[in-house]
Amino acid sequence: MKEIKIGKNVAGKRLDSFLKGYLPGASGGFIYKMLRKKNITLNGRKADGTEKLSENDLIKIFFSDETFAKFKGNSDGIKNAGSVDKEIDLSKYGDVKVVYEDDNIILASKPVGLLSQKSSPKDISLNDWLIDYLLSEKSEATKDLDVYKPSICNRLDRNTGGIVICAKSLPGAREMNNLLKSRNLDKYYRTIVSGNLTESIYLKGFLYKDEKKNKVFIKKNDPKDERYSYIETQIVPVKYNKDADLTMLEVKLITGKPHQIRAHLSSIGHPLIGDVKYGGKVYKKVNHQLLFCYRICFPDDMPDEFENIRGREFKTDLPDVYNRFFE
Template identity: 30%
Template sequence: MIDLAQARRDGEWLRIPLPDPRPEGLADGTHPHDVRRRLIADGILPEKWLNRLFSVGGIRLENGVLSLKAFPPHDWTDHPLLAGRGEPARAEVLHEDDWCLVLFKPAGMPVHPAYPGMGGTLDEAAVRHVLQAGDPLPVRHIHRLDADTSGPVLYAKNDLAQLRLDEAMREKRIERRYLAIVHGAPRPRAGTIDAPIGKDRGRSPRRRVQPGGDRAVTHYETVKEAGDLALVRVRLETGRTHQIRVHFSHIGHPLLGDTLYGAPPDPRLSHQALHGESLCFPHPWTGRQIAVQAPRPRWFEAAMRRAGL
């Protein structure tokens, strides 16, 4: 049996030593086509990924070592992400290994560009990070945050990581928790908002709860109440655009500073009081759970102090 825990990165290649005696069909000199078929039959690696590796000569078996070309570099030369003007985007690294990267996205920075060549995005920061590290892998975000929401964003650093993390998102195995300051005191203090969300026609970029919208589920618990504000912890089961903002507005508790969804203006806060505090996901190679915490930004701490939270 192949022990994937023994795998080690060697430049572009992932080296996996085979046990003695060798597994049937994996002797030295076995043609890559037959190695691919054996690996597919074992079901321990995605068939789509193995077929892609085989098509580029990325499967080898020599001297008792299975080699898979898992980390090919990406050509970022002249890429639109690096064509933005002004100061290059940078972001704090919360977690990184050969397979994935978690960056802290500050409020005010979009995850991805709205048009080609747009600078100052988290995607640009991710690309610049791997280039400066001398490891130009094809970083791609797995999920997004609103431009004015702070918190952790997960990136895949190769094709296999993207396949597995995208699958984990679809299967709701990536857990995202948030802190929000809302108007009023939600009742009950803990509960679930299960209400479909769709576009608010003629009022872009607003969304609203409406029949026929996409299913959206938000779990929450009240952490503390002070005056006419409350601090709530939120866990997303789905990931619709503006989901937390729409749901809390729908139940009569818009987020502090969120004038788009009915909150009164706050002269000391120019955007919604929403911060992603943690991200938990299965590692794309080992499968073990990775938990990443994001520190509360100063603007959120200041808003909590003013509210007495």
């Protein structure tokens, strides 16, 4: 018999939804059958699966060890997460820097080259680092790994560095995803482009991503094509290198679409240096686009559970290469 005590990372889920995730090898029909036969109970009573789970609820699963192992499969969060004994090797990328951490979130500065999420099983990603970090810190978040796995909330391209929001808890994931979806979270990037930009610009347009080419295309006017998404990008010049004809920019993403900053700046004749895909110049020792999310700002109207970050701004240092062009 297996007992599961519900924590805050599962509270609010329907019982049947939780069981389908917890026992991935079992069909929905099998789960409902086990509920009817009271082989699975909720707080010592028969349940039909529609119940909403609350913190401290107790689920009991009356399976033999063999049956439980069959339906549980290799879904144990700790087994899949890696372990402290076998640390993830990030040496070829550089260290991930923790900019801020509380009970719900971590703001992690991702180095260039590291994937935000795996694209194949062999990949190492920021998600892998997150679980490894929580285990090494003996974080409270690891107590629920069997039923909830912490994960990143937003992504950066492999060759874009900077702050990524990671959720340690389900409430954290829900609140951060709501902020991202409603565009109430301000994200600022620094980049270096060819040419001289002297005034702030507010760009609008329509973006389409060709998945096969992994490249986006932008039109200034509405193409009346459902494949295109509306985009907005705010650009502010920071400093200019006259000899090299390069401008450092601060860019605020109003909408967040793949390659948006890179393609939008290229579309007005100012591609990012190092960004060969969108027409950027190549410089010695710069083998990727210079784009870095260095600052994020949280809104003032966040719930009490997130008072630690309410209205606050968080920054991380730019890599040295950004300043080298302006020394």
